[in-house]
Amino acid sequence: MEAITPEHHYRKQTSVTYRKQLGQYFTPPAIASLMVSWISECNPTSVLDPAVGLGIFPSMYQPLDERAQTTWNVYDVDEAMVKATKDRTDSPPSINLHHSDFLEEDWEQMYDAVIANPPYLKMSTHQHKQTILTTFEEKLRLRLPGNTNMYNLFLLKGLNQLHQGGRAAFIVPSEFLNADYGKKIKQYLLDQKLLKYILITDFQHNWFEDALTTSVILLCERDATNDSVEFISMYTQEDLPNVHTYIATQADHDQPLGKRYLFDSLDASKKWRVYYQPSLLKELQQVKPFTEFGYASRGIATGANDFFCLRKSDIQDRSLSSSYWIPCITKAHQVKTPFFTEKDWQGLFEQNAPVTLLNLQSDRTLDIPIANYIQYGETHQFHLRYLTKHRSPWYKAEVRDPAPIWFRTFNRTKLQFVRNEAGIVHLTPFHSIYIHEKYQQDIPIIMAYFLTDIAEEVLKESRREYGQGLVKFEPNDLNHSYVFDFDVLTTYEKNEIRFLYEQIRECPYLSEEWEVYQSKLNDYFLDLLSIEKGVRAHLATYKL
Structure with a gap:
């Protein structure tokens, strides 16, 4: 019979609403083991856990040298968490418990190791938001927006207090890797040369109960000689032992398990998905930035x-x-x-x-x-x-002109584009897609393209993941995406596409006839995009 863990017991005793209010999501033991193993390899004498939760990290820690003395400083704003950690670890003298907010603690104390699963919570909910953000700007020369998530601040402050030669392990939402607000965070990590491994969890699987967001494990080391980072994707929990073994060898592997990049080759302004996931764009010809043909903006708030x-x-x-x-x-x-x-x-x-x-x-x-x-x-x-x-x-x-095409902000199974034939406005569940004046007569052709599978796969390269198959697009994600180059179409090709569009327009949605004409449209654009037959053959199973 499976043992009842403190995390399981706590979830039974508290509501989802309460846990979400404090941004509490508990680290699975298998992941905690990997993270603890990483920091233990540097034989730390001092360890920081700035968001201790129920104490899984200090409870699992075993020094490599049994004679070594390791002192932990652990923090949590929830008194129940501090008490739970005390009970779980029997409160040995080597653990200093702090019922306080790590973001408001001093910046001077340094640590040999930092390990954390920080709270996933908007900074706008913090009563001392402005004071904390001002302090971060003074200490790190990094101005962060007021809607920054707290986990970013825990990450930055924790790493700032890491000794030379020290190690850090963080499990945080992966969204910052591919979001505009993550640029400053990624640039800081590159400038400090802290990243050693970035472990990407499969976006169809959630490691945390109650959370829509997906996770990434950052294994860091403050080593002046470090010049590269390795991205490793994990698709199931069964991949963890292999990754754990690979990392534990410590050697510079000639054959990386994932994809290794020099820091100088990484661009913080890009979505980092390009560094660890395959890109369909590399297989395509005849594409252009969407902004050549139109632009997206949010709905009315x-x-x-x-x-x-x-x-x-x-x-x-x-x-x-x-x-x-x-x-x-x-x-x-x-x-x-x-x-x-x-x-x-x-x-x-x-x-x-x-x-x-x-x-x-x-x-x-x-x-x-x-x-x-x-x-x-x-x-x-x-x-x-x-x-x-x-x-x-x-x-x-607010006042908005009706957009000819709508795009659903959150999508799960399939991206949803809508031709606004009613000529009305909409609120924020949809984004507005406006087409430049030059291409107004081509709106049916552009909409026809958006109905295809190939359009969806290309656009998904600009998406944000929130777990369990849920993806989100901000207007700029669409504006920075690529689409088919409609300028290359001949009059004959435009007429062919319009004909298919008119046929699918008259079919009941998802009927057999709909599927037939949608398939024909897809094939037509696949040919125009000059995709090789081998690529086309596996497109049906090619999921980004």
Whole structure:
């Protein structure tokens, strides 16, 4: 019978909401063992665990030399965590327990080793956010945005307090490797020459319960002679023993297990996915940056959807004039197919879905019903929300031109593009894709391309992973992506694509006929992209 671990017991005793509020996600024993083994190899006399949780790292630690004296300093803001660590380790004199916030502790004490699974929590929730960020800028000369996740700060501060010759092991969300905000973090790691191994976990598997994010293990060493880092991908938990053995040999392997790069060859401004995952782009011809043809921007953010998004019953009950609202898609599930028509919107409206957006302008006189509704909003303090309190007047929502194509922000099984035939606006569950004036007549051709498998695979190279198959795109991820070069199309080829597009447009979504025409479109663009037959043969199983 499997032993009940402290982590298992704690999860039974606390709610998911409470653990998420503190960013608590517990390290699996097999991963903890690898991380502890890494730091133990440098025979540390002092070890820092800045977010000790339930104490798995100090409880597993065994010095290589039994006569060695190793002192641990461990921190946690949750008193229950500190007590649990004390009970788990019997609180030997070599462990100093601190019920305090490591981010607010001094920067002077140095350590031979640092090991951590830091909290996954937005810095904006911290009551001393600005003071801490100012200190980081002074100490590291690194200005971090206010929405930085705390794990980045734990990583940077912990590494800053690592002695020369010391080792560090962190398990953190992998998203910073491929996100714009991660550029400064990656550049710091490169400048300091700290990275030794980056262990990438398979993006279809979560190591942590309750977490959507995926993880990366950073094994670091402050060694002035270090000039390279090795990326190693792990696809299942069964890969861990092989990786563990490989790293434990300590030798400079002639044949790397993963992909090794000199620090000078790594670009912090790039998504680092290019260094450890295969790139389909290398196989393609006839591609260009998407910004050659259009651009993406986020949907409308109201700051108070419960106030701004109205149902038919709200409009009728409050006698609101049609001049005060406009049709709007407010939730991703309201759109079921790649073609959204005025009839589709009308059906949602009649079903009393919240598919209208309050559209008030400050330069017009408001009638009594709408004035009463604004008063209702202020009574319920909608005007004090973060976004609304920074508007003047607060009830004037953002203005956006309807985009011809929408792209779903979060996708799980398949990327969702939608042709906005209704000509309406949408909120943030979708991004807007606008097409440059020069290519307005080619919108059906561009949409036809977006319906293909090859378009999806190319675009996925710009994605962000959040675990369990969930991927996210920010507008700039789309803007920095590549698409087929529509400029090379002849008039004949455009007509062929338009014909296939019109056929698929008339088919019931995902019907047999739909699949036939979608396959024909895919084959057509595969030929135009000049993909070799061998590449085409395995595209069906080629998943980034």
